[in-house]
Amino acid sequence: ETGVTQTPRHLVMGMTNKKSLKCEQHLGHNAMYWYKQSAKKPLELMFVYSLEERVENNSVPSRFSPECPNSSHLFLHLHTLQPEDSALYLCASSQDSWGWEQFFGPGTRLTVL
Amino acid sequence: TQLLEQSPQFLSIQEGENLTVYCNSSSVFSSLQWYRQEPGEGPVLLVTVVTGGEVKKLKRLTFQFGDARKDSSLHITAAQPGDTGLYLCAGELTSLKLIFGTGTRLQVFP
Numbered sequence: 338e339t340g341v342t343q344t345p346r347h348l349v350m351g352m353t354n355k356k357s358l359k360c361e362q363h364l365g366h367n368a369m370y371w372y373k374q375s376a377k378k379p380l381e382l383m384f385v386y387s388l389e390e391r392v393e394n395n396s397v398p399s400r401f402s403p404e405c406p407n408s409s410h411l412f413l414h415l416h417t418l419q420p421e422d423s424a425l426y427l428c429a430s431s432q433d434s435w436g437w438e439q440f441f442g443p444g445t446r447l448t449v450l
Numbered sequence: 451t452q453l454l455e456q457s458p459q460f461l462s463i464q465e466g467e468n469l470t471v472y473c474n475s476s477s478v479f480s481s482l483q484w485y486r487q488e489p490g491e492g493p494v495l496l497v498t499v500v501t502g503g504e505v506k507k508l509k510r511l512t513f514q515f516g517d518a519r520k521d522s523s524l525h526i527t528a529a530q531p532g533d534t535g536l537y538l539c540a541g542e543l544t545s546l547k548l549i550f551g552t553g554t555r556l557q558v559f560p
Binding site: 341368370372379380381382385387392393427429431433434437438439440441442443444 | 454483490491492493494495498538540545546547548549550551552553
C-alpha cells in the first residue's frame with residue numbers, strides 16, 4: 338500500500354450506533370488530519386495531530402473522538418451522530434513544516450440515518 | 451473567521467476554451483496551495499505559491515499569488531475534458547493549518 342488509505346470507503350449508521358473510521362499513511366509523515374467535506378460548505382478542518390499529539394481541535398462536537406496511536410495511524414470514533422453529520426470524511430498527512438503539501442486519502446462517505 | 455472565497459462556484463465550458471478561477475480573502479497567508487479533487491478521491495496538490503506576486507506555470511495551468519498574499523488566481527489555457535474536477539485553493543495559516551476555499555467545480559465538455 339502506498340500513500341494514504343482510509344477504511345471503510347462507505348458507511349451507513351444509525352444515530353445510536355458506534356463506529357470508527359481508520360486512516361493509515363505510508364509516507365513517513367509526522368502530522369495527520371481529519372477533515373469534513375459536505376456539499377454546501379468548504380472543506381473543514383476537524384483535528385490535527387503532530388507527532389501523535391493533538392494540536393488542533395476545531396470546535397468539533399464531542400460525538401467525534403479522534404485517536405492517534407502512532408504517527409502512521411489515525412482513527413475517528415463516532416457515536417450518537419446526527420443526520421447533519423453525513424458527509425465525506427477525509428484524512429490527510431504531511432510533514433510538520435511550512436509549505437509542505439497535504440496528501441489526502443480517498444475519504445469515507447458517511448451517511449447517518 | 452478566516453474565509454477564502456472562490457469564484458466562480460461552477461463553470462461549464464467547451465474543450466479549447468480558456469478560464470480563470472479566483473481565490474480571495476481578507477487574511478494574509480504565508481503560502482497558498484491549489485488542489486484538484488476528482489469524484490471519489492481526495493484533493494491532490496497542483497502547486498504551492500509562497501512569494502507575493504509569484505507566478506507559476508504547470509503546462510497549461512498558470513497560478514498567481516497576489517502581491518499582498520491575500521488572493522490568488524488559476525488560469526487554464528485550452529481546457530481539456532481531463533481538467534474536469536473540483537478546484538480548491540487553500541491558504542496556509544500555520545505549518546499545520548490550511549484554510550480551504552469554497553471550491554470551483556469545473557466541467558469541460560468535448
